[in-house]
Amino acid sequence: MENPMLAAVKTLLKETFEGPEANGSWYTESKPGSGLFGTLEGLSAEDASIPVNGTTIAAQTDHTRYYLWVARSYLNGEEPDKDWEASWKITSVDTNTWTQFTSELQHEYTSLLTTIDSLDSLDEQTVTGMLGAIAHSAYHLGSIRQMIKAIKVPSQN
Template sequence: MNNPMLEAVKTLLKETFEGPEENASWYTEAKPGSGLFGTLKQLSSEEASISIYGTSIAAQTDHTRYYLWVANSYLQGDVPEKDWEASWKITSVDKITWKQYNDELQQEYQTLFKTIDSLDSLDEQTFNGILGAIAHSAYHLGSIRQMSKAIKVPSQT
């Protein structure tokens, strides 16, 4: 479907996850790597496991993945059974699990992008779901970026 609103949605979704293009931004920091994937790539599993105000970057990451999975399910006509609390129970990850969380987040993002491309009609609920995916993911991007600043503070020696 060639729809200007959907093209704008894809631009913002791409900026949220992949970062802005060529030092231009609609709302994120206009630097390479400032999207969710670039931000997460800079973090080790140990850093992703640090608890900050009762949660970790690993939990924020998996929650974002889970939200996208739910959104994808609804957009594809399924009504999944949901357990929103499950992702927040994550306290720490090892290197393998951290990579898995990042890979699964990328897969859900790619699925959402393909689903948007395949839409042949838009009703209000579908549009709300897509816009909600952007807003929710952008919220967690901001949280993760602030948390990563807190754990990477240079020592004051």
């Protein structure tokens, strides 16, 4: 039987990235495409490169990917070399880079779920790290959704 804490963590991570399941939502909108992958899906590299309040959707996306990598590294007992500022330096991306960013985000998300499935025991630091990954990713999902509203403002005639 699966550990209830691990099951809850995976449920909330899946909602954050994949969107809510058919039977409802814990905290995102209860409609398809509400997760991070659905939110990013229709964005072009140009959209992802538009600055909003000093950052871009591309930077938010890469920062989220980076955070997942750091969290996964810690869960695997590794001490990663961290450079938190690097992802925030991204100002624009071309189509290939944007595709790479979204693919790498998907890879890190999938890898984190695999790591969670491999955990034998849970201590306070491990649980806190997993919950932090949910909170941090949800924060950036909200930020990106607000940025999209800012760049997709309907023209005023």
